[in-house]
Amino acid sequence: MKRRTLFLIFVALACACTGTLTAADLRAIPGDSVYRFDATLSDQSGTEFHLGERRGRPLLVAMFYTSCRYVCPLIIDSVKGVEHALNETEPAHLRFLLISLDPARDDTAALKSVFDKRKLDAAHWTLARTSESNVRTLAALLGVRYRALADGEFNHTSALVLLDREGRRIASSEALGATPDPKFMAAVRNALEISTK
Template sequence: MKRYTLYLLTLIALGFTACQQEVAQEEDSCCAKPVAAGELPDGTSSLAIPTAGLTDMSLYQLESDWQNQNAEALKLQEFRGKVQLVAMVYTHCGYACPRIIADLKRIEMGLDQYKREDIGIVLVTMDPARDTPERLLDFAKSNNLDPKRWTLLTSEQDNIRELAALLNMKYKVELDGEISHSNIITVLNENGEIIHQAEGLGVEPDETVNAIKGLLQKI
């Protein structure tokens, strides 16, 4: 199954390169230098036989198990059917992650004309040891994240690293417990395919907003 994971990675990379819009240059992370490009996790979780109606480039092919901030078990396939904004953060981050959330809120403001059920926003923790569902729920409440639109996810470390690799997200846990990481906001279409990525912090939201609007007009 690891071979199939690498196959999916290659397909996503090639497909996204072909259609990717120009994005802002990525900034350094809050904590340290990002993990070297090309570093892949070991022991990734297995993939199921492709789900009916999904292409080989869909992240929803992953069969890993996740929990949301309400401690509810779910699969990534459950996000199918609407446009999703995805970012990886951790709640003890003092600089970059709050800025990523602020950037997501700016994008959200640019989509005010759409209903809550039209767009989802998914935050995936990079720190499952500390970011329990209870911690994620407290974090969501303290940041005024609308539970009807925002979902916070945790899982086993291998599952998180597998998803990070497919999102081209690099991160590394340092000796002091801080996490050095790249800063990427990803737009998925209703079938879990990567359509657009914005790299860096404080990136103007217009391109991302327009990418989402284009998707919503097709649904």
């Protein structure tokens, strides 16, 4: 209970800092939703969007950076593993959002390069960047721990975080690889079933 209260206070403070949500927007979004922090991001095409615009469908979120040679490619493989485990109709209802931990270097061209190299589907996948302060807040809201290292690399957790259609955290997994964690996959399928009712 204490953890939930702290989360709600943190989200409220984060929203106050951005000032992008109206009072009506805030009333419509659940109190424990990550979307209360309506950060502005830009995608691999340079198109800006607000985090809250992802509301309405389940969203699988992870954090990565494009120059990472070890864990981040595995994070993308893990998200692809979830995508490939879905049946023919399920991918239409699930979106994938990977947010850069390194906005100083991960410009639109860097995101686009990885997007194209990994042959990601723009109908479902978004690689995004945002401000450094937003990265810190989003990482905290998603439960991703990271720190910049002296050599320009980042030490970070490999969490895949599942948000329901209202932006509430409902599951996470740090299992890496093309075969998804069965419990996490069950949570994905449950979220998809609920969202299509």
